[in-house]
Amino acid sequence: MSECMIRMRNIHKSFHNLNVLKGIDLEVKRGQVVAIIGPSGSGKSTLLRCLNRLETIDKGYIEVEGDLLAEDGKYVEEKKARQICAKMGMVFQQFNLFPHMTVMENLIEAPVHVKGMKLQEIIPVAENLLEKVGLSEKRDSYPSRLSGGQKQRVAIARALAMSPDIMLFDEPTSALDPEMVGDVLGVMRRLAKQGMTMVIVTHEMGFAKEVADRVVFFDNGTILEQGTPEDIFEHPKEERTKSFLNKVLNA
Numbered sequence: 001m002s003e004c005m006i007r008m009r010n011i012h013k014s015f016h017n018l019n020v021l022k023g024i025d026l027e028v029k030r031g032q033v034v035a036i037i038g039p040s041g042s043g044k045s046t047l048l049r050c051l052n053r054l055e056t057i058d059k060g061y062i063e064v065e066g067d068l069l070a071e072d073g074k075y076v077e078e079k080k081a082r083q084i085c086a087k088m089g090m091v092f093q094q095f096n097l098f099p100h101m102t103v104m105e106n107l108i109e110a111p112v113h114v115k116g117m118k119l120q121e122i123i124p125v126a127e128n129l130l131e132k133v134g135l136s137e138k139r140d141s142y143p144s145r146l147s148g149g150q151k152q153r154v155a156i157a158r159a160l161a162m163s164p165d166i167m168l169f170d171e172p173t174s175a176l177d178p179e180m181v182g183d184v185l186g187v188m189r190r191l192a193k194q195g196m197t198m199v200i201v202t203h204e205m206g207f208a209k210e211v212a213d214r215v216v217f218f219d220n221g222t223i224l225e226q227g228t229p230e231d232i233f234e235h236p237k238e239e240r241t242k243s244f245l246n247k248v249l250n251a
Contacts, residue, residue, distance in 0.1 A: 005165065006026065006062075006199070010060045011023070013058055023060075024222070033200065034198070034214045036215075036216045039219065048199065052090055059072070064088065064166070069084050069085075086114070086115075086164075088164055091167065091169045092155070095151040096155065097143040097154060099143050104123075109158075111162060114162070130154075149176055149184055152175075155172075156172075167196055169199070171201050209233050213228070215229050217240075224240055225241045
């Protein structure tokens with residue numbers, strides 16, 4: 001449990017003149033589920049995007065599974081960076097499925113074209129993943145025929161098809177109808193039970209309380225407070241944390 005999967009030190013990120021991340025330090029150990037909560041615009045999603053290079057940091061240090069990804073704000077060379085980022089699967093708010101491909105084709109696309117896997121290797125893996133997310137019968141459907149919740153479960157299966165060591169979730173349920181949320185959280189809950197290392201930016205407080213090992217409260221580009229779900233939800237120290245939780249839990 002002690003192996004450090006993600007180490008981020010003094011992460012700074014600005015867009016134009018707006019400081020979005022102001023010296024973030026974050027560590028995630030193997031098998032941990034870390035939930036990042038906080039108001040919209042506080043930098044939560046930007047942190048995840050910097051981790052897999054969808055955004056680049058201005059300053060700071062990132063290490064993934066002991067491999068240096070960025071130092072002094074500069075990322076390692078492209079090939080090495082791609083290898084490191086391939087250890088992390090990402091699931092977005094918007095599902096980002098390829099609309100012209102079936103569900104099965106969506107799952108096998110990256111393993112075949114990025115990893116060079118053969119079809120006979122990846123198809124059984126993909127079938128197993130579709131079964132895990134409860135969508136075996138949709139393997140030949142196109143995304144346009146799926147509900148939002150089904151699309152998001154396909155997106156999770158697609159990320160898992162690359163056999164990542166770490167899964168990053170950026171508000172995976174916020175674009176879904178309320179009745180679809182449970183199925184997606186169910187898949188994530190099962191992943192957590194299987195020991196997957198996960199970092200989840202979420203507004204689902206009940207899920208964070210139940211599934212996370214650690215909850216991190218972001219506000220205005222800084223980590224204001226972090227601890228166990230009990231620490232944060234039952235005994236928050238900071239007034240800002242208390243007022244945020246009071247609003248979202250009693251809305």
